[in-house]
Amino acid sequence: MGSAAGVEVMELADLYERSRRHGNDPYAPLQPAFHQLIGTRARPLRMWVDFVEHELRPGSWLWIRPGQVQRFVPDLVAADGVVVLFQPGFLPPATVSAAHMDPPYEQRPTTPDGPAAEGLQRALDHLAYEYGAMSSLSLSAHTEVLRALLSVLVVRLAQARGPAPLPTPASETFRRFHAAVEQNHAVTRRVEDYATALGYNPRTLSRATLAATGRTAKQYVDDRVLLEAKRLLWNSGLAAKEVAERLGFTDASDFTKFFRLRARMTPGAFRGSVEIAPAAPREDAADRPRCGRPDPCAADPVSPGW
Numbered sequence: 001m002g003s004a005a006g007v008e009v010m011e012l013a014d015l016y017e018r019s020r021r022h023g024n025d026p027y028a029p030l031q032p033a034f035h036q037l038i039g040t041r042a043r044p045l046r047m048w049v050d051f052v053e054h055e056l057r058p059g060s061w062l063w064i065r066p067g068q069v070q071r072f073v074p075d076l077v078a079a080d081g082v083v084v085l086f087q088p089g090f091l092p093p094a095t096v097s098a099a100h101m102d103p104p105y106e107q108r109p110t111t112p113d114g115p116a117a118e119g120l121q122r123a124l125d126h127l128a129y130e131y132g133a134m135s136s137l138s139l140s141a142h143t144e145v146l147r148a149l150l151s152v153l154v155v156r157l158a159q160a161r162g163p164a165p166l167p168t169p170a171s172e173t174f175r176r177f178h179a180a181v182e183q184n185h186a187v188t189r190r191v192e193d194y195a196t197a198l199g200y201n202p203r204t205l206s207r208a209t210l211a212a213t214g215r216t217a218k219q220y221v222d223d224r225v226l227l228e229a230k231r232l233l234w235n236s237g238l239a240a241k242e243v244a245e246r247l248g249f250t251d252a253s254d255f256t257k258f259f260r261l262r263a264r265m266t267p268g269a270f271r272g273s274v275e276i277a278p279a280a281p282r283e284d285a286a287d288r289p290r291c292g293r294p295d296p297c298a299a300d301p302v303s304p305g306w
Contacts, residue, residue, distance in 0.1 A: 004139060007087075009128045012045070013078070015083065016076050027078075028069045029072060029234050030069070030234045033067065034064055036087065037062075038056065039061045040056045040079070041058060045081060047072045048073075049069070049070045050230075050231070057109070059113075063105075067086050083144065084124075084150070091154065093151065098151075098158070101153075101158075102174065104178075115160065120156045122155060127152075130142070130146060131146060172211040174259065177198065180185065181220065181224050185225050187248055189248075191217045191221060222262060225247055226262045226263060228247060229243055232272075233267055234274050240255070
């Protein structure tokens with residue numbers, strides 16, 4: 001992210017131009033450390049997020065969270081949409097709660113319609129306008145305006161997804177377990193260790209995890225380790241032995257057994273199965289709006305028709 005305010009609004013097609021301008025491959029795997037809200041207009045968009053291919057139909061939204069590995073396919077050059085980038089911790093706690101940003105995360109695209117779509121469009125219009133009007137306010141005031149308007153956008157998006165489950169003791173147990181697994185999955189894969197650290201019985205963790213995800217606590221830990229292994233194999237360039245060490249395996253052969261049992265292939269076969277999409281030819285994008293630039297976006301910051 002290049003914005004001092006902690007949030008950035010830009011055209012999807014500008015991602016292609018920005019990558020080319022800096023000598024980067026726009027179709028290479030990426031693992032950003034910030035949130036991305038991607039929305040499409042008149043044309044669909046395909047992309048991979050954590051090894052699942054998603055197609056965003058016209059008018060769809062997809063939320064990509066920090067640390068997820070992503071890759072665009074060659075239709076990025078002709079993409080018609082907007083991406084909103086923002087740093088972890090940028091939104092206030094009240095927004096995090098109202099937008100249901102706690103795990104488990106909803107990864108599939110959302111295609112709102114009716115009043116939900118109109119509310120999202122208006123929220124995005126205002127956010128894009130204020131983002132492009134940075135010079136009219138001090139940086140601190142500009143940041144607070146963007147924080148408030150981004151809060152409106154993410155709460156609108158959460159409402160478009162439908163009501164979130166009511167919080168229960170089990171959901172709080174899973175939230176704590178999820179946080180511990182995120183922090184320590186490379187340290188231990190034993191549910192008993194997490195239960196001891198969190199003050200729960202292992203069966204309590206499994207019941208809470210089953211209720212939240214449909215997976216047992218042990219399956220959830222192993223799923224997280226497998227996901228991180230795939231991310232590292234795809235995006236880091238580390239040898240399989242180094243990935244094993246990074247994930248806390250003392251023996252590379254144990255890591256290979258773990259990976260093969262759950263992924264149905266060896267780490268080397270998985271890495272070889274990942275194909276990097278070829279770069280597509282440039283397309284003249286002179287007629288696309290450029291949100292985040294004051295003049296074009298002041299009158300129509302985001303084209304209608306989401």
